[in-house]
Amino acid sequence: MLLGRSANGLYWMHRYIERAENMARLVDTGLRLALTQSGAASDEWASVLTSAGVRDVFEKENSDYDTATVSNFLLRDLGNPSSVISSMETARMNARMVRTSLTRETWESVNEAWMALTRMLKRRIDEPDLPAVLDAVKRETALIRGAFQGTMLRNEIFDFAQIGTLIERADNTSRILDVKYYVLLPSVAWVGSSLDNHQWQTILRSVSAQRSYRWTYDGDYKPANVADYLILDRRMPRSLAFCYGGICQSLDYLAEAYGMRHPCHDLAAAKFDKLKSATVEDIFEEGLHEFLKEFIRDNGLLGDQVAADFRFY
């Protein structure tokens, strides 16, 4: 038996941990671009902010798209609800609320990550210190995931956490793709300029997939491959298909445990079926941007439906 409020807490705790990690990765990508492409750096930081879904919030207080301003905004601005520091605060607040549902190892890993990162992010971060800070964020979130995966019983608690992680991740991957969709379109593929090549690598880097892409496609950078990899490859842990495979698995376990299916089961299954059967050509046919826009919307709706079906509120 699990309280609806606890399920909600587990779901958001994991969304925010995932978000903190994704933010670090986005800053990492932006930083790499700023270092290698001095001219277009501010454009790249602007698209990083769009990917992170916080460009509006940023523009309220800031006007400079330079490395220091943007990275501090994404890492440690308390006015930015998705910054690493805000995400960790929210994740820990939720963890504290559901701590009786967590193993001691999991709770302590969250609490320690929160302590370490709030301490680290208290002061403004200078550019030379950024890599160390980004590593720390990735390391702390990895420790939480390790503690969680290694010690939690695979029951409803695990499933709600898993659904939170994967909905957040699918949102993140689809946003990254959507911000850069134009460089993946076949119409520009033949240009094959080094700039585009760089853009594809940027996309891969922002989901930590440069190396695994090379394994899979033997270093052949084609936009269709990149799209295929991040949308449809079910073995790529940040692809949309992978996320929906996991979401459906957890929802099915819940249906089995509770002896009941809900509307969210049908929503998730329909989306997963589409991801399983579609080819990247189909998606380009439909329009990559349209496909992603619809995905981002439906993914959000799935989150709302899960909350309603399992009485989060």
Next chain:
Amino acid sequence: MTHFDEMRLGGQARPPYDDYQSWFDRQDPKRLLQKAGDAERVFRRTGITFAVYGDTEAAERLIPFDIVPRIISGKEWRRLVQGIEQRVQALNAFLDDIYHRQEILRAGRIPKEIVANNAAFLPEMIGVRPPGGVYTHIIGVDIVRTGENDFFVLEDNARTPSGVSYMLENRETMMQLFPELFQQVKVRPVENYPQLLRESLTAVAPQGRDGSPTIAVLTPGSFNSAYFEHAFLADQMGVELVEGSDLRVVDGHVAMRTTQGYKKIDVLYRRVDDDYLDPLTFKPDSVLGVPGIMDVYRAGNIAIANAPGTGIADDKAIYSYMPEIVEFYTGRKAILQNVETWRCSEPNALAYVLEHLDELVVKEVHGSGGYGMLVGPAASKKERAAFAKKLIARPGNYIAQPTLALSTCPILTSKGLAPRHVDLRPFVLVSDRIQIVPGGLTRVALKKGSLVVNSSQGGGTKDTWVLDD
């Protein structure tokens, strides 16, 4: 003023501390200080923190933990237990009486006004008999010591006493830090408290249920200063930790919203004050409670621990009548002494208090946590004058007590052991029987000479040992 030192007497260890002292003498002081630092890190990491109201700088603080145990002999403990049991029986009998026939008022043993005009007296409870006939399921009796055989009850916390999680975590920490010490000194265990609490709550569930009752702990939420304890107890008992927003009345029962719909609750261990329990009966704007829970309660469909309205029994004005109350209901003199108390509502007492403000401790009748009190001997002339004004303006709001020569127990400082004042809060469970876990929470004033042990005022805690002798 001389103070009774619980550890040392005439240059030697007092008998309960014999074994500890000889262990201590063999330790390297540096290593002990290091261990004390380890303990703090453990607390910080596990998140055993509490919030201090009005302290925005440190939203979460640790209660400082001192690694020198407070030790009580088996004999001393047995006497305390007798006294506490007697007192707790009297408290429950008093509550039952005060919400039914009010014999004690008719007999003129305590004045009617003190009950009738008391905010802690709930007219809604008149004629209500809680399941199992128990009013105060969990009590924390604050005890101070002034000499070898002089124990006084300072306060009966009969509403929602807190601190038991510290009792348990302190022991856990001590066993981790000094496992060898527990092989050399026989200390009675306290770790079965959560299990006893669960059994106790099970025993007072409403009758006529099949299977084991569903129990839940009701917390005001994660921003409450004692949230850690609420979560800790729910976890240790293996029951749900709920908030008001999780609960509603469904078909004449209180039920909690789960991922599979509403599920009935039979026993609610609430850590929410009376005022906030039911917006339909008490504070209408409360979001911490459950609308309609009092109707369910009156219908006998849920047990609430502690029962609403128990505050009338631990009110500081009522406290001064405890010797009469104990004698009235148990037919015997109170085993544990009360601290002499002046009720400032009485003109003679007020005059005495104003004249002796530099010797007395003055407390608000409804206050708690060490807020709003005056420790006369420690206060400046100016502070006393300001307090006197408040006293004259609202005398009925205050009681005064002599400044007790509280016993001391040493704490570890960078310069070695140093005596500090302590009190003791044993935890009592009432169901069809009374159970007291051998131990309790020892609070210690960390500042030299200070008599205020409250954690909100810079006090710390110690592990409390009752010897198996």
